[in-house]
Amino acid sequence: MNALQFRFNILFLVGCFALVSLFLGGCVNSRQLAYFQTATSAQDTLALGDRYVPPIKRGDVLSIQVSSLSAEASAIFNPYSSISVGDGNTVRGTNTSLPQTSGYLVGDSGTVALPLIGQVKLEGLSNGRAAEVIRTKLRTYLKEPTVSVRNQNFRVSVLGEVTRPSLFTIPNEQLTLPEALGLAGDLTIYGRRDNVLIIREEGNKRTFARIDLTNRNAFQSPFYYLHPNDVVYVEPGKARIASTDRLYQISPIVLGILSIVAIILTRPR
Known part of the structure; x- marks a missing residue:
């Protein structure tokens, strides 16, 4: 066996040892x-x-969109319409900070303050029921109003x-x-x-x-x-813990073997 073949065999055995050790430590039963x-x-x-139908709670931020036969009159009740708060159909995810939203805050009294109407009690209502309550109050100011209520948080x-x-x-x-x-x-x-x-x-x-x-x-x-x-x-299951433990167990061994291999490879022959 020449020197090159000898070195290759050592590296191959080290790699196989590491892979087998990790595999045996991370087996998962298919029924699990x-x-x-x-x-x-x-x-x-x-x-x-x-x-489950979530009720409106104190501290919720609500998107309340109002429309009617008069778009100009409805605009009074949509102060946040010019601020983008998402398309209403996209699930957002973040790993860093909470998404910033703009809307009507449900205060400690369980109410929201709407233009012209004033304080409206919404706590404990579903979004559908809250829209009906607001729509009833808007009939004084708008013709054929429609209301959409969404919880932004x-x-x-x-x-x-x-x-x-x-x-x-x-x-x-x-x-x-x-x-x-x-x-x-x-x-x-x-x-x-x-x-x-x-x-x-x-x-x-x-x-x-x-x-x-x-x-x-x-x-x-x-x-x-x-x-x-x-x-x-x-x-994490036992397989994750076992594989992690196995990695920590074999790492010193692998490092030791690699050190020996490095010495062998660098020795003049």
Whole structure:
């Protein structure tokens, strides 16, 4: 065996050792990756929970758009129309800061201040019901008014073992847990699908709930429909921890072998 072949064999063995060690430390059972299992037949039916309709709360920022037969008269009630707040259909995500929005702030009294109308109580109403309340009051000033109300700070955070962890702003105010995970690019192969954590803050309490996405009973969970400001956290599984530990374990060994290889390669022959 010549010197060149000897050196090549050493490098090849080092590479194989590192790859095998990482592979053995990161194996994942395929059943741990499949969503919504336990089907009893090729087709079955599962009842869903009530669809969540978010009520307006204090501190919400509302986009209120008014139109009527007179565009000029309607413009009085649309002071934020010249400020771009998104097209209403795009889900926004950011990793750095909260999106800046402009609209009507729901104050501590649960009201918003509208031009000419004054304070209107909207707290506790759905967006559809709030639009009806405002439309009724606008009939004094406009002919055939129509009103659209949107919540601009319906946000959900998705963190942990997902492809794109981020804070998402939801324009249609209806979001399920699978949809939120889809926005984040789905779970990585290392994410635990059987123990997804939902953190929900309502009133003066914070609730922690865990959902098993490998079981189709997840569709019946009260946390299947997400609420504003929910936090979704996907924790790493044993495979991620094992592969990370394995990397730290073999790194000194690999470095040591590479040092020996470097000495051999640099020795005059």
